[in-house]
Amino acid sequence: MSNKLHIVSLGCTKNLVDTEVMMGKLKNFELTDNSEEADVIIVNTCGFIDAAKEESINTVLSLHEARKDDSLLVMAGCLSERYKDDLMEQIPEVDIFTGVGDYDKIDELLIEKKSRFSEEVYLIDGAERVVTGSSYHAYIKLSEGCNQTCSFCAIPSFKGKLNSRNLDSIAKEVEGLVARGYWDFSFVSQDSSSYLRDQNVKDGLTLLMQRIELIEGVKSARILYLYPSTTSMTLLQNIAKSKIFHNYFDMPIQHINDDMLRLMKRGFGKEKTLELLNYMRSLPNSFVRTSFIVGHPNETEAMFDEMCDFAATFGFDRINVFAYSDEETTSAYDMDEKISADIIAKRAQILGDIVSQSTKMSLAKEVGQTTQIVIDGESEEHEYLLSARKLIWAPEIDGELYVNDRTLDEDLEFGKIYNAKITELVGDILTATVDNATTSK
Template sequence: MKFSKEKPQKSLHLVSLGCTKNLVDSEVMLGKLSEYKLTNDNENADVIIVNTCGFIDSAKEESINTILNLHEQRKKDSVLVMAGCLSERYKEDLQKELPEIDVFTGVGDYDRIDELVQQKQSNFKNEVFLANDTNERVITGSNYHAYVKLSEGCNQACSFCAIPSFKGKLHSRTLESLVKEVKSLVSKGYVDFSFVSQDSSSFLRDLGHKDGLIDLINEIENIEGIKTARILYLYPSTTSLELIDKIADSKVFVNYFDMPLQHISESMLKIMKRGKGVEKLRELMSHMKSKPNSFVRTTFIVGHPGEKQEDFEKLCKYVEEFKFDRANVFSYSDEEGTTAYENENKIEQETIDNRAEALGEIIADTTISSLEEEIGKTFEVYVDNESDEHEYLLSARKTIWAPEIDGEIYINDNELEEQIEFGKMYKVKATELVGDKILATIIEKCN
């Protein structure tokens, strides 16, 4: 009698670096490689993929270090793949300089990664890949939240940004494709969604629709089973007061307003090619803040060529006055292929670092002020899992907050006579702020 012997299942170790848009592409790759068993053991994995980030110097350095470290630790005959933005941006140089890599691919072939791995073949498609409703993704990190990518590329011409040079112009998904994907995810139990792209407020403009996000909100509100949703990365020149009102009036979309401003000085906005005047920016931000239970997030760049001390002081004053709920500050990174790279009015690195530190301290204070406002209030959260801090603390997130970036709430008490379920929504009362963590008590389960 002969017995058939099954082949042992091969294993896959994937590292997704950079933004949440990269994460969506990584999840598409996981879907195409579903016959592989996911593993955290990179030393014994059969296939190792690094989805790289090529946005700024620190991200590029992290990508290179990550892939070289993985190469040093991997087993013989494993397949090491370098994919994503950094690989796309410097494809010729990297293929010459990194013989350690078995497969190089950029931002156009996520949906055929299985073929490239099997054939050990490098490939760079001329057009960027955009996930659609036919791509089976493996959602990572959550059993209730998913990111959904609206578009790829960008039509803006910001002086400091190299993304359009390797991701191209705006290329939006169709509304029908998005609705189909979200419905599919809802059928699998996902109830919370973050819609992302390089420039979300330009969604559908390349297809002739000026109010693409308003159309999206209308469609998503009609899908039964969604509890909460938010839009990340609004762009000033394509965001209208009408859109802000639409978000605020929505029963599904939370009042989450994420608009990277980069600066607030009139002269710097012109140098940075940001497209909106200061008064218009202030009007947009004030309108967002005026909405009930609003949450306003932004990012700034300091040390851009041409930034005078008075420009920086204006920025600091505005941040102190506006009191953003969350903000990030980035030190200017000199990126080849951008107009800022050609600008001769460069600022010394020590000055850039000092400005970043000073603005970072102001932002830290405004973040704490925002968190202090929550103490004594009741609000809804998603409970994620046990916290890393202590086995008796549960980790939760306010439903308006975006995952990973806006903070963590520790649940240290429960008034219900039932076990808390991970991935479910509860009403809590915030009792105390310890450092930058809110402590809260569960008082009610939400339907």
């Protein structure tokens, strides 16, 4: 088999980890950005909502149009898993279909040139990854599947119930990455605060943090995707005590109106959700991220207005806005009083404008502060500007800042922690002056 590989990873960071596993299994291939010269093209798809599904299918078809005749086109991941029978019938352009259970078998599938769908979701267990996008940061997957029954979410229908990795597996992966020079980690799953609950352990994240803190060389870590009803005050307090894990709180609450939260089957109502959020916000140097869904069935103007007021006033550092997507296999799919696409789009725009202002307010508070940053490389804006981020920020999610000055005589190193003073907010980008390097968190 010829050995040029073009691979595309769509969707979330969990998909990215799976893509990196496939790259690890195909290390004998030469990666190419030019799909037209590739011998193998792999698209790791997302099947979460309509927009993601459309992007996945369009990507597959556009790559097929430009590929050379003797190449192999592989459609993998969530969309392929969710609609395997329909896609295998309707997209004959694809040579190999595979879902969410065979990422570590991709080399075998290419040799066999056959489609395969394993019954179990793949969990990393000793597989070597080719980490992309950074020389010092990596995402670590905690689990697959989800035990929640959110009205709008189809993930459990094709990824199944919660299936947590054991602590030894995760620690071994982190240790291996530290040995390769990685020191900053983001721990991810569909519902991270439920980690190990499928093994009858209620404080799984606390045990995880204790284990990771014992690994020499880990300087920085954060947990993504906390779920309100499985996040305890004790967990938040333990994060606050950690010398390695940042006060980084990523909790998608989806709404704030009590009636809507019940319709969404979110487990917690407004009072308990606020209790968690207010505690997160009260912690020193905390960073609070959330997401909202607009246009869920039965969402009234009053409910939407309440969400907008809350988004504008709470003081979130970052907010994602999702337009409701009507997904089969979900309980919301069968609900009456659907919101029209026009109204959903209008509400998404209104809330999006509020989010933009909220983000700018969060960034403006940084001006004049001294903080720890990591320099990632030259910026795309100007050759004299360096692209960096605050150490607490999640890479590629929370944005970047520009280093435009320094007090050091030495050259600045990429992937190194520096103390810096935030000097200005230009549009929605912070600028900073580097003061000195630090080897501590």
